[in-house]
Amino acid sequence: MNDEEYNIEYFKEHELIRKKCEKCGTYYWTRDNDRKTCGDAPCDIYSFIGEPIFKERSVEQIRESFLSFFESHGHTRLKRYPVVARWRDDIYLNIASISNFQPFVTAGKVPPPANPLVISQPCIRLEDLESIGKTGRHLTAFEMMGHHAFNKRGEEREETGEIYWKNDTVRYCDEYLRQLGVDMDGVTYKEAPWVGGGNAGPSLEVITSGLELATLVFMDLKLSPLGQIDIKGQLYDKMDTYIVDTGYGLERFVWASKGSPTVYDAIFPDMIKELINAAGIVHPLETHHELIIENARLSGAMSRREIAKRFGISPKELKTILGPIESVYAVSDHTKCLAFMLADGIVPSNAKEGYLARLVLRRAFRMLKSLNIAIPLEELVLKQIKTLKNSFPELEDSVDRIVEIVALEKSRYDDTLLKGGRIVKQLAKQSKLKAQKIHIDTLIDLYDTHGLPPEFVSEVASTQGIAVDIPENFYSLVASMHGEEQKTAREPLLDGLKEKTE
Numbered sequence: 001m002n003d004e005e006y007n008i009e010y011f012k013e014h015e016l017i018r019k020k021c022e023k024c025g026t027y028y029w030t031r032d033n034d035r036k037t038c039g040d041a042p043c044d045i046y047s048f049i050g051e052p053i054f055k056e057r058s059v060e061q062i063r064e065s066f067l068s069f070f071e072s073h074g075h076t077r078l079k080r081y082p083v084v085a086r087w088r089d090d091i092y093l094n095i096a097s098i099s100n101f102q103p104f105v106t107a108g109k110v111p112p113p114a115n116p117l118v119i120s121q122p123c124i125r126l127e128d129l130e131s132i133g134k135t136g137r138h139l140t141a142f143e144m145m146g147h148h149a150f151n152k153r154g155e156e157r158e159e160t161g162e163i164y165w166k167n168d169t170v171r172y173c174d175e176y177l178r179q180l181g182v183d184m185d186g187v188t189y190k191e192a193p194w195v196g197g198g199n200a201g202p203s204l205e206v207i208t209s210g211l212e213l214a215t216l217v218f219m220d221l222k223l224s225p226l227g228q229i230d231i232k233g234q235l236y237d238k239m240d241t242y243i244v245d246t247g248y249g250l251e252r253f254v255w256a257s258k259g260s261p262t263v264y265d266a267i268f269p270d271m272i273k274e275l276i277n278a279a280g281i282v283h284p285l286e287t288h289h290e291l292i293i294e295n296a297r298l299s300g301a302m303s304r305r306e307i308a309k310r311f312g313i314s315p316k317e318l319k320t321i322l323g324p325i326e327s328v329y330a331v332s333d334h335t336k337c338l339a340f341m342l343a344d345g346i347v348p349s350n351a352k353e354g355y356l357a358r359l360v361l362r363r364a365f366r367m368l369k370s371l372n373i374a375i376p377l378e379e380l381v382l383k384q385i386k387t388l389k390n391s392f393p394e395l396e397d398s399v400d401r402i403v404e405i406v407a408l409e410k411s412r413y414d415d416t417l418l419k420g421g422r423i424v425k426q427l428a429k430q431s432k433l434k435a436q437k438i439h440i441d442t443l444i445d446l447y448d449t450h451g452l453p454p455e456f457v458s459e460v461a462s463t464q465g466i467a468v469d470i471p472e473n474f475y476s477l478v479a480s481m482h483g484e485e486q487k488t489a490r491e492p493l494l495d496g497l498k499e500k501t502e
């Protein structure tokens, strides 16, 4: 992408300089003459752990500060859209605030509900399911705060004029961060050309203390066989529209303001306390304080193996220390994800979005069992709704339905395991006779056809003396096989469609 794309007037006026990261080679903009790296992990570590970036704020405070900031700058505040993307042909779940306006608004075929607008959109992404609870930063359910401006070229632009483009987008970002009390000398704007779903455009990642807080995408290109712009071997042309697509990570702002070891500690403190008590464990922050803080600071920059080595322990020992709290984190996350999924009308099943809800439900059942927690899952989902009800009162309308669905799913799950035990035992005996392993395809088939999680297969098979290797990304794998990718593969992408990926 042309360097000129990032030659933004605001940067010059405010004396930001363009530098090249000494570690990754990416270009970024900064106010700090002495800076050597782009500020992002893994080039920089999470230096905000234990040292918050600005004054502590709650989820509600950050959300309101963002929405009202943009309201006071001429944006119309919109209510959230559902987390199940029924208006989309290519995805099941709502994965970004811009998803609400794709494909027709972004393609310029339907006018936007307001222009410019601001929204805080609950989103669900399951592609990093295994990372939930482990990396400290991944969430299945998160709110993407976004301000969007939809500009048109040509005649229509002459009528209405430009809403705004790069200059104001960067200015708003700078002003919002400054208002929160962020030290602007530590903020970098990293150039990160964005490509996806048939579209492309320049984009800036907004980073401080190793943490990416926001992404500012300037979506203005579409794939075109005769296009004039070559990006990674693909030809693009300008779209008839050019769109400001921003994503500010609500939970990340809260995390940065608290400096907690993980995003989960920052946003789910009560749920974590309750689960820890119920499981009869102690937060490793109390037993292994130094290790936990150091692990949190390094987790964006180093692998588990490297971190264990640094502490002179084996990866297995590290896993023993972190395993239970990671399950607690994951249950905290999954119960919020389920609150939105079920309240927005998803019914667990073996197909489409129902499959994805069942996947999350069964992971949560399994983790509660591994923690020896007897609290029914539906109670925990209701607890999440109680926490969320001031911001999303509509969730409360579905309480009875949710209790019924989760309890029913649990009894189905128990039945499945009862029957599954026999199937797996048989299979393990056969494998033993043939001196074969249980293959990944078999694990996927056992999960898809019989609903048996690989951990359960492994447990039962080990009683027959058969060891099972479970791929680390098993759940992400099945989620992607049955989720977004399948829907995308079936339906061709429409003009003006794109997904923002991390």
Ligand SMILES: [Zn+2]
Residues within 6 Å of the ligand: 021, 022, 023, 024, 025, 026, 037, 038, 039, 040, 043
């Ligand atoms: Zn870098």
